[in-house]
Structure formats: C-alpha cells, structure tokens
Amino acid sequence: MRSGYSRRLGGSRAPVSVSALLLYSLWVTVLAVATSDPWKLGFLALVTGLPGLVLGYRRYGVLVPLLGLSLLGTFLNMLLLYNVGDPVFSIGPLVVREEAWRRTVSLDLRILSLAGAGLLFASTVNPRDAVRSLEVELGMPRGFAFALAFALRLLPLVYRDLQEVMAVRRMRGYRRVPITPGDYRSLFMPLLSVTVERGIWVGVAAELRGFSLRPRRRVRPRFRRGDLVLLVLAVLQGLVVAGLAGP
Amino acid sequence: MASRRWTVIDFALLGVSGAVAAVIFYAAWYVWDLFSAVGPLARPLSVGLWFTGSIIAATLIKKPGAAFLGELLGAVIEAILPTRGGFTNVIYGVLQGIFAELGYRLLGYKRWDIVAGAIAGALAGVGELLATLVVYREIFQAVSDVGSEVGLASPGAIIVYWLAANAVSGALYGAIAAAAARSARG
Numbered sequence: 001m002r003s004g005y006s007r008r009l010g011g012s013r014a015p016v017s018v019s020a021l022l023l024y025s026l027w028v029t030v031l032a033v034a035t036s037d038p039w040k041l042g043f044l045a046l047v048t049g050l051p052g053l054v055l056g057y058r059r060y061g062v063l064v065p066l067l068g069l070s071l072l073g074t075f076l077n078m079l080l081l082y083n084v085g086d087p088v089f090s091i092g093p094l095v096v097r098e099e100a101w102r103r104t105v106s107l108d109l110r111i112l113s114l115a116g117a118g119l120l121f122a123s124t125v126n127p128r129d130a131v132r133s134l135e136v137e138l139g140m141p142r143g144f145a146f147a148l149a150f151a152l153r154l155l156p157l158v159y160r161d162l163q164e165v166m167a168v169r170r171m172r173g174y175r176r177v178p179i180t181p182g183d184y185r186s187l188f189m190p191l192l193s194v195t196v197e198r199g200i201w202v203g204v205a206a207e208l209r210g211f212s213l214r215p216r217r218r219v220r221p222r223f224r225r226g227d228l229v230l231l232v233l234a235v236l237q238g239l240v241v242a243g244l245a246g247p
Numbered sequence: 248m249a250s251r252r253w254t255v256i257d258f259a260l261l262g263v264s265g266a267v268a269a270v271i272f273y274a275a276w277y278v279w280d281l282f283s284a285v286g287p288l289a290r291p292l293s294v295g296l297w298f299t300g301s302i303i304a305a306t307l308i309k310k311p312g313a314a315f316l317g318e319l320l321g322a323v324i325e326a327i328l329p330t331r332g333g334f335t336n337v338i339y340g341v342l343q344g345i346f347a348e349l350g351y352r353l354l355g356y357k358r359w360d361i362v363a364g365a366i367a368g369a370l371a372g373v374g375e376l377l378a379t380l381v382v383y384r385e386i387f388q389a390v391s392d393v394g395s396e397v398g399l400a401s402p403g404a405i406i407v408y409w410l411a412a413n414a415v416s417g418a419l420y421g422a423i424a425a426a427a428a429r430s431a432r433g
C-alpha cells in the first residue's frame with residue numbers, strides 16, 4: 001500500500017508542502033468559479049488545468065476520457081440549446097453558431113481548470129498526509145479529521161467486502177450484474193451493516209485508548225522552495241482573473 | 248433525548264457514512280451522465296444521489312450537525328478520490344449539507360426516520376440549485392433562455408422546475424438512504 005504512495009508528496013524532503021498545494025488548488029477552484037471570461041479561464045486551464053490533467057492521467061487514467069465525454073456533452077447540450085448568432089464554423093451540414101461556441105468554450109475551460117486543480121492535488125498527495133496536514137497544519141477539528149482518516153481507511157475494506165458479497169451471491173445463483181431494486185438491496189444492505197458494525201467497534205476501541213484525552217498537536221507549516229512557485233502562480237492567476245494583468 | 252455531545256463512536260459512524268457516501272457519490276457521476284444523455288432537463292432527477300451522505304450520517308448518528316458533516320465529509324472524500332468535479336464538490340457539499348441540516352432542524356432534531364430523510368433530502372435540493380447557479384451558471388442560463396425562447400417556460404418557471412425535480416429526487420433517495428441506514432443500525 002505504502003509503495004503506491006512513494007512518489008507522492010508528504011515526506012519531509014518533498015519540494016512542495018501538502019497544505020500549500022491544497023490551498024493552491026482551492027484558490028484556483030475559486031478563481032475558475034468566479035470568472036466567465038474565456039480568456040481568463042483559458043489562462044487558468046493552461047497554468048493549472050493542463051498540468052493537473054497530465055499528472056492525473058498517470059494515476060487516474062480513466063478520469064481523463066470521462067472528462068473528455070463531459071466536455072463533448074457540454075458542447076452537444078449548448079448546440080442543442082443555444083445554437084444562435086453568427087456562424088463560427090461548420091461540421092458537415094451542422095453549423096456551429098456564436099453563442100453555442102462561446103458558452104461551450106467558457107464552460108469547458110472552467111471544467112478543465114476545476115478538474116485539473118483537483119487532479120493536481122489528488123495525484124501528488126497521499127490522502128493520509130492530506131488528512132494529517134489538514135489537522136496539524138491547517139487546524140481541521142480533530143473529530144472531523146478522525147472521521148476523514150477512518151473513511152479513507154474504510155474504502156479499501158468496503159471494496160473487499162463488496163467482492164466477498166458478490167462472490168457469495170454468485171455461489172447462491174444470483175445474477176452477476178444487479179438489476180432490480182431487490183438485487184441492490186441484497187448487495188448493499190450486508191455491506192452497510194458490516195461497515196456500521198465495524199465503525200461502532202472502532203469508535204469503542206478509540207475511546208478506550210483515550211482518543212478524547214489526546215492533546216491537540218499543531219505544527220506551523222514549513223515553507224519549502226516549491227511553495228514559492230505555487231505562490232507566484234497563484235498571485236499571477238489571481239491578477240489575471242481580477243483583470244489587473246494579462247489578456 | 249440522549250446527550251447531544253459528540254463521542255468518538257459518533258465520529259467513527261461519521262467516517263462510515265463518509266465512506267459509503269463517497270462510493271455513492273462516485274457512482275452518481277455515471278448515473279448523472281446517463282440522465283444527461285436523456286437531456287439537460289432530466290439531469291436534476293438524478294442529483295438526489297448526492298444528498299444521501301447527509302441522510303445516512305444523520306440517521307446513523309442522530310445528533311445535530313450530523314447531516315451537515317456527513318454531506319461535507321462525503322464531498323471532501325469525493326474531491327480527494329478524485330472525481331471530475333474537483334474541489335467544487337466541497338462547495339456543493341457545504342450548501343447541500345446546510346439545507347439538509349435545516350430539514351432536521353425544522354423537525355426539532357426529534358425525528359430521524361424515513362419521513363425526516365425525505366424532507367432533508369428534498370431541502371438539500373435547494374443547496375444543489377444554489378451551488379449550480381454559482382458554479383455552472385452557463386448551463387442554467389442556457390436552459391432558462393431556451394425555455395423562454397420556445398415559449399415553454401419563463402426563467403422563473405425553470406427555477407421552479409429545477410427545484411421541484413431536485414426535491415422529488417432528493418426526497419426519493421433520501422427516504423431510501425434513511426431506510427437503509429435505519430435497517431443497518433438496527
């Protein structure tokens with residue numbers, strides 16, 4: 001499990017701190033939501049979206065084609081809903097008009113920026129380091145951080161339980177792919193029951209080990225060289241979106 | 248009523264609801280794509296799946312704040328996993344969580360049954376609409392403009408449709424989530 005994360009950030013020698021990367025990704029998300037200007041969104045997509053997609057493709061390859069489908073879906077929806085104005089270009093007999101094209105470009109560039117910012121963080125940071133950073137550096141409440149860490153730990157266990165339930169279903173002659181509501185009920189209820197039971201006992205064990213009495217630990221985030229690059233990029237993108245620099 | 252103070256067991260159950268919600272939210276993207284293929288106006292009917300985090304957490308924990316934190320936690324994990332929405336999931340999580348929490352608040356934090364789940368799910372739809380108006384305003388604008396252009400509906404009517412579809416979808420999935428969580432907790 002650990003080896004899968006070995007190339008991710010989080011160690012003391014990592015060039016960028018986890019909290020700085022998280023704040024950077026959140027900042028780009030806010031900027032992408034704030035503007036509708038295609039040029040400004042294009043700048044965000046170029047500076048953050050594209051590197052995020054390239055890094056994300058290595059680890060979450062399946063997301064990139066799905067993202068492509070989303071972009072195509074946006075284009076088709078806008079074509080269906082808003083194909084008015086002067087012609088921009090045509091694909092065979094289909095004429096794409098100004099409004100459809102302008103709105104598609106804006107929305108798709110925003111989607112690229114948002115997905116890229118998320119992938120930039122998710123593909124370079126170990127989730128456990130992210131939780132630790134959120135708690136000790138950024139002050140996330142301890143109970144919520146515990147719930148988040150526990151949920152991340154539970155995900156592979158839920159997957160393993162799902163495989164077991166599926167295997168038992170096959171042995172009992174149920175259909176492989178659940179179709180009816182009854183199928184889904186017989187699939188998910190055992191999973192939920194087991195997971196809830198596990199949660200209760202983990203809570204009891206943590207309480208018995210004095211989780212509530214554990215002193216709160218705060219660490220001042222250490223500034224690293226890579227953080228300066230992120231800071232410069234964040235300021236630059238902020239200036240462009242605010243209209244103080246760039247196109 | 249039992250103590251409203253959160254214990255470690257409550258936070259562990261919050262983690263359980265977060266993990267379950269994250270799996271549902273992840274799968275919901277595919278359901279969303281399926282509904283999107285039908286058309287933009289069919290999309291809101293699938294969004295109720297994204298409100299189930301708050302209902303599962305509230306039904307399992309039965310304490311004030313559980314609905315909000317459950318929705319937020321599911322959204323944070325959805326962003327970390329990651330999904331196509333990136334960190335906008337957190338914006339949705341916050342707004343949907345606030346409105347789902349409002350549902351339980353209106354019931355005085357005394358009911359945690361299927362009806363309460365349906366009400367909280369329906370109200371979470373208001374949060375979804377607000378988040379979509381902020382994050383993907385172009386989609387809404389296009390739907391609204393076309394609705395008025397073809398004489399089918401005014402922008403106001405589109406908002407009412409959007410809200411109603413969210414509420415129906417939220418109430419349906421909310422009731423199912425509450426029933427499942429009650430059954431699992433025993």
